[in-house]
Amino acid sequence: MTKDLLVNFLFILLSLFLVQMLYMIKYTYRMKELKGWILGIFPVVSLVLCMLFPVAIETGFVWDLRWIPFILGGLYGGYRLGLFLLVLVLCIRYFQGIDVGFYIAVINFSFIGFVVCTLSKYYLQMKLKQKIMLSCSMSILSLIFSLLFAKLVFETNLDLTFWLHYITIHIVGMFISTLLWEIITINFNVLQRLVKTEKLQMVSHLAASISHEVRNPLTVSRGFIQMLANDISPQTRKDYAAIALQELDRATEIINDYLTFAKPALEKLETINVNEEIQHAINVITPLATMNNVQIQFSFTNQDQYFVKGERKKFQQCLINILKNGIESMENKGKLNIQQSYKNSILKIDIEDEGTGMTQEQIDRLGEPYFSTKEKGTGLGMMVSYSIIKGMNGSISVTSEYGKGTCFSIILPVNQ
Template identity: 45%
Template sequence: MLLTAKTFLLNLLLVFAPLGIMQILYLLKYTNLLKKSSGWLLALFPLLSVILCMTYPIVISDNFILDFRRIPFILGALYGGKWVGLIYLIVLLSYRYLLGGSGFYPSLYSFSIATIATSLISAYFLKLDLKKKLLVVAAMDGFLGGFGTFVSLTFFNSEIELSMWILFSCISVIGVVLATLIYEVFINQFKLLHSVMEGQKLKVVSHLAASISHEVRNPLTVSRGFLQLIDSDLNDREKKGYMKLAITELDRATEIINDYLTFAKPYPESVERIDIISEVKHSISVIQPLASMMNVSINAKIDLPSAYMHSEKRKFQQCLLNFSKNAIEAMSNGGTLTIQIARKDNELKISIQDTGVGMTKDQLSRIGEPFFTTKEKGTGLGMMVSHSIVKGMGGELMYESEPGIGTTVHLVFQVENVN
């Protein structure tokens, strides 16, 4: 009995040991030191646990052995998705076949069914709260253990004491619950770390904006005024062209400074009652010339009655124009810009969809960061400001994107009650 307890603990240790390495990888991922390969590396270590558990099993009899491989298998398949689960299944069955014995067939049946089940519920599982996740993994572990044991005892003349099976099943359920808790803790821990790091970046930019925006904008405005006066007295066409270019560049510099100033003060300064539907229609009329120039057609689906909220009209317009302009510029070879509004009770969702280049998951995770942009000549300030405006208005931002297909941004706001 003592020997069995030791082998139980050893096998369980092989489940938890790789979680420490995964913690280091998550740290590298959320500090942007490990990007492209991080997903595959994170999926590799649960698979390592599977192989180690099978290499050092709990031997019950000559033709019946137990191990805790199902714990890392369940975690990896549920958190990694269907392709990770399929890879796990292929590796697990290949290695089990090489080990020999009749135990291959119970593994084939039970883990194949488990792979199908996890692939179907993986996306839904990631959206569950912690309590429901623990119930799902415990149920999945119980199914794998029960079904595998049933097949072994019924069709392959295996023998196992009832007390041993109960002990193993209890330890396995406790193990999968603990492993899930650890996994959730360090995922949330490093998400918090990432958000703190981003918060520090935004804080620095905010302080910088508040301290220098006014001081820089004032001399730019004065310089522009004198340049206009000089321009009015010039007769040389070439020099007038140079002067016009200088004024244009001063306007561009002022616009960047205004972006900084908006970021420093994203919350509405002069609150008024605005009609969201009317403002969206206005933004479409403003952006239409740029769309025509870029060979982009606008498909507007905004046939809804007026919807009102209290905010600052100018900043709301700036936010809509930034998102629409970015969508158009993402379609350098032309395409379709779809602007759609949907309402459910007091929640109004504005969807701006393009058919442009799209973004990767890594790019999506960084959108809105200071100075991050996918455009060659962009600064990233426009998106940073837009995110700040939406947040200041109490709104919510969501993105959907696929490389080569396009991007959709959803802006969700709370509006007044329907009369």
């Protein structure tokens, strides 16, 4: 019987590890749909498993470790989870057979459940040592009721060895389960703080990037404006003024890029011919490709005309940014292939280069402010590109193999 009770305890440990795994998945993949109900998985799953695979000693009276998940579920989850667990216990016990034991279970679990739910609001504010003492005390109280009912109502005559094994396993199981649940809860809170810290770091990187990028053209403009006060020729004065204006325009463009990132929603929706915009972006970027000995290949027929909703200038900017990155990733020469595919009202634009490629860590950080694989890059281009495509209800996926090349896939819904 001790072996069967230990199997029951393994069900409880399995449920705890399942909760820990879901927490890690939620943190790793930023899954917002996994919320507070994760905590309810442990008591519900372990309770069901314990009751479906019990240790039956006498007819009409069942022994298992259901008290552990029932008590912890009520203490941590409050009256809602406690009430749900009470109904679940009674339903399973009902289908196991309506006898005297069923009615005793109704009285016993209702009383313990009421006590547990009442103590729940105080329990969550306790320290770890106090929580362990209270949960073990509730476990001992529930066992006393169970043993009394077993002796007085069912007149079971179990030897002292079994009583000691059953009580010991129950208390030790409650102690370990409480400790593990506390550790899992603490780990989850730490992960949540890490997510907030990452967001704050992104804000700080964004602020540093803005100040760094805008300061340079403003410093240049200030210098040339100061030089205008000197005794210089009219032509030189004109050249200095032109340079100062160019640098101010560059600062304006940088600010606009950040505004595009902060506000991805499109202000003016247009019907965009994708083929025409790709060809326009190729025409703009061709001089840079020629300088880097890069061949751009894009083949399409006039029948393949696809239209999407968005802002034409911003879409052009996105394409140029990605094409420019692909060309600059190829140091000497190479090919930049652009392909289109259409399926189920979804248009996919693949831009594949033969550059140095990226690691998985670099791919995961694409689109973050102030991250770039180029020595003097700021990450503005990709950051803005991601925001533009997101504003068009699309997405960008990246596949890359370090040393062989990278493929950017732009996925957009087609406007019928």
